[in-house]
Amino acid sequence: MSTQSAAVPTSLGAAPAVPLKLPRKAPVFAGETHSQLVRRARKMHKVLTETYPDAHCELDFTTPLELLVATILSAQTTDVMVNKVTPTLFAKYPDAKAFAEADREEMEAILKPTGFFRAKTNSVMKLGQLLVDEYDGVVPDKLEELVKLPGTGRKTANVVLGNAFGVPGITVDTHFGRLVRRFGWTEETDPVKVEHLIGELFGKKDWTMLSHRLIFHGRRRCHAKKPACGACPIAQWCPSFGDGPTDPDLAAKLVKVPA
Known part of the structure; x- marks a missing residue:
């Protein structure tokens, strides 16, 4: 050596x-x-x-839902790019119900700069629908529940737990x-x-x-x-x-x- x-x-x-x-x-x-x-x-x-x-977490957010969505969008792109599109995204879709009922083409247009925008749009819309159907539109605060959500693996779950809920991860x-x-x-x-x-x-x-x-x-x-x-x-x-x-x-x- x-x-x-x-x-x-x-x-x-x-x-x-x-x-x-x-x-x-x-x-x-x-x-x-x-x-x-x-x-x-x-x-x-x-x-x-x-x-x-x-x-600190370099994704901009004010709620657990915003952090969850931002983290999903951060795949294959930078936090800087995500932070550029999320103000428009969150203003247009303020809650899980709005994500679930979004016009797909309109959301794709917003997410296009982040790359893989069709797949990300699909994940975010499915996420919104699942949250509405099973969690009253509220992001769960348990790892075992978070990892069942569309586009959410352990990495994303730990980001949300640690930074939105104060649960070490x-x-x-x-x-x-x-x-x-x-x-x-x-x-x-x-x-x-x-x-x-x-x-x-x-x-x-x-x-x-x-x-x-x-x-x-x-x-x-x-x-x-x-x-x-x-x-x-x-x-x-x-x-x-x-x-x-x-x-x-x-x-x-x-x-x-x-x-």
Whole structure:
């Protein structure tokens, strides 16, 4: 396995005086016990908490129904794009009954910018009808009921539970799954297994915000193709340090700051 010697930053723009020799890829921490993994993961989360004090759900919503619909629409597109169309959507369709009775072509026209608009229109209309028929138009607050709704899997259900109902949940989206594997917290790729395994590393009260902080980090620094390793505040605990530029100046150029 090839190795490289590099100064691992302990904070943005800072580096320890003594360089550390770290492999480019895992397993740097392959021999750690479960308790050591828990301590390392929690240290990383503590620093991410300090780095992203404003981490939050980046979908705009005011009700559980709005969040549920927005999350369904976020598939294969960005939260920014969803937030552009939902003000018009929610103004025209303010409740489940309105979604159920919507004119399909009119809704498709609104949702077209999000991609896969026909399938999404179908899901939203079916969702509205089911909520009217079985839940008096109200979004349920139980995981086992949410996952039965059209267009709603565990990821979407946990988004709604954590952010609309205050029920702790881990949201395993593409960013979250990629980062926990890159961090060496798990090698699992199945979202349900990832959800349960990562849940064991943290207290339940931290689950929702853990999801937000990892998603923030994935969008801003720990990119899929070229992570900003030299500008990463948790690099000293990451077995994948070196997957991206380790030079602080080069890495800083990769950091994305949303408008």
